[in-house]
């Protein structure tokens with residue numbers, strides 16, 4: 712049986728099997744700690760129970776934050792990571808973790824949820840599209856090693872799609888757009904202050 716529980720610092724010792732995927736980013740301890748300290752409600756895990764509590768397995772987790780100003784119509788929730796252990800995929804777990812995020816009151820106070828997904832990550836994109844997200848813009852060279860200067864230099868291997876889903880607070884859908892895959896921006900143009 713699956714349950715969703717708050718992520719705890721010591722869980723970092725048990726997430727290697729979840730993170731073993733080239734499309735899952737691994738961060739340093741201070742980065743995870745910052746999320747736990749600042750947005751504890753937005754960092755949670757899915758747990759698979761067994762007959763013995765000590766055999767419980769972390770099957771996936773969600774790590775998110777809120778950022779941007781309401782004054783500029785940019786207050787939003789950002790999904791930094793959602794990832795599922797290979798042994799527990801395609802049973803709706805990532806969908807559950809994403810839908811859970813929308814139920815959290817501090818998320819409901821934001822205008823939209825967004826995330827970056829590699830252009831080549833078709834599974835990730837399918838997941839989000841199924842949940843009602845759409846492409847807002849293409850970030851040129853987001854996953855590259857150097858800062859790109861030409862916004863027309865598309866490269867599927869290092870570009871990201873910035874995907875968004877508007878939340879009830881944005882009832883007029885001002886924070887999303889159609890055909891965002893044709894809107895190219897540079898990484899320095901997507902900073903929220």
Ligand SMILES: CC(C)(COP(=O)(O)OP(=O)(O)OC[C@H]1O[C@@H](n2cnc3c(N)ncnc32)[C@H](O)[C@@H]1OP(=O)(O)O)[C@@H](O)C(=O)NCCC(=O)NCCS
Pocket residue numbers: 732734735791792793794795796799800801802803804805806807826827828832834835837838839841
């Ligand atoms: C992408 C990922 C999170 C999906 O997790 P999951 O728990 O298997 O996803 P779900 O079971 O909720 O699937 C939701 C939808 O995504 C799509 N999808 C997921 N896996 C798929 C697959 N192997 N083949 C085709 N479609 C797939 C389907 O549309 C699916 O809906 P359906 O089962 O009704 O057809 C998982 O593959 C993963 O952890 N990948 C590595 C990290 C990553 O890419 N994270 C997302 C980017 S931030």
